Amino acid sequence: MSAKIARPRLHSAEDDLAFMRSIAEGGARPPMTLAVCYLAGGLLYGLQCLFHVGQVLGVIRWPDLANLVFVVMISVAFLSVLTWAILRDRKAGPANRGPLATRTLNAAFSATGMANTAVIIVFGVGAMRDNDFAIWLYYAAIVFALQAAAWYMAWTLRKKGWMLATALGGWVTAVALGVLVREPMWYLGVCTVALFLLFALPGWIMFRDARTPNAVAGPKAA
Numbered sequence: 001m002s003a004k005i006a007r008p009r010l011h012s013a014e015d016d017l018a019f020m021r022s023i024a025e026g027g028a029r030p031p032m033t034l035a036v037c038y039l040a041g042g043l044l045y046g047l048q049c050l051f052h053v054g055q056v057l058g059v060i061r062w063p064d065l066a067n068l069v070f071v072v073m074i075s076v077a078f079l080s081v082l083t084w085a086i087l088r089d090r091k092a093g094p095a096n097r098g099p100l101a102t103r104t105l106n107a108a109f110s111a112t113g114m115a116n117t118a119v120i121i122v123f124g125v126g127a128m129r130d131n132d133f134a135i136w137l138y139y140a141a142i143v144f145a146l147q148a149a150a151w152y153m154a155w156t157l158r159k160k161g162w163m164l165a166t167a168l169g170g171w172v173t174a175v176a177l178g179v180l181v182r183e184p185m186w187y188l189g190v191c192t193v194a195l196f197l198l199f200a201l202p203g204w205i206m207f208r209d210a211r212t213p214n215a216v217a218g219p220k221a222a
Contacts, residue, residue, distance in 0.1 A: 035203055035207040036081055036085035036207065039199075040203070041078060041199050042199025042203055044078050046195035046200060047074070048074045050192055053188050053192060056188065119146075123138055123142075140191060141174045142174070145170065148167045148169075151163050151167035152167040162202065166202050169197060
C-alpha cells in the first residue's frame with residue numbers, strides 16, 4: 001500500500017522539478033521594447049559615433065547647425081522607434097510577460113536603465129560645472145559596466161553563450177573607455193565597435209526571437 005502511495009508522490013515531485021526547470025530555462029519571447037531598444041540604439045548611436053570619427057579624420061566638415069541637427073535627429077529617431085515598440089508591447093498584453101526568469105531579466109534591464117539615467121545627470125552636471133568634457137565621456141564607460149552586469153545576470157539565468165560574451169565584452173569596453181577618455185580617436189573607435197557588437201547584435205538576436213511565434217516555450221524533452 002505504501003509503495004502505491006509513494007509512486008504517485010515521486011511522479012509528482014518529478015513534475016514539480018520539470019516545472020521549476022521550465023521557469024528557470026523557459027524562453028518566452030523577449031519583449032519587443034527591450035529588443036528594439038538595443039537594436040535601434042546600437043545602430044543609431046553607432047552611426048553617430050562613425051559620424052564623429054569622420055569629423056575627427058576631417059572627412060565630414062559640416063556647418064555647426066548641420067552637425068547639431070544630425071545629432072538631434074539620431075535621438076529623435078531612437079525615441080520614435082522606442083515609442084512604437086512600447087505601444088506594440090502593450091497591445092501584446094500580459095501573455096508576453098513570460099515566465100519568472102523572463103520577468104526577472106526585464107526587471108534587471110529596467111533597473112539598469114534607471115541607473116543609467118542617474119549617471120547621465122551626475123556626469124552631465126559635473127562636466128558643465130567643471131567645464132571639462134572628459135568628465136562626460138566617463139558616462140559611456142559606466143553605461144557599459146552596468147550593461148555588463150545585467151548581461152551577466154542574464155547568462156546566469158539562461159546560460160546562453162552570446163549573453164556571457166556580451167557581458168565580458170561590456171566589461172572590457174567599460175575599462176577601455178575609462179582609460180581612453182583623453183584619446184578621442186581611440187575612444188570613438190572602441191565606442192563604435194562596442195555599440196554595434198554589444199548593443200545592435202544582441203538587439204537583433206532578441207528582435208528575431210521576439211518575432212518568432214511560440215519561441216522556445218520551454219526545455220525540450222530529453
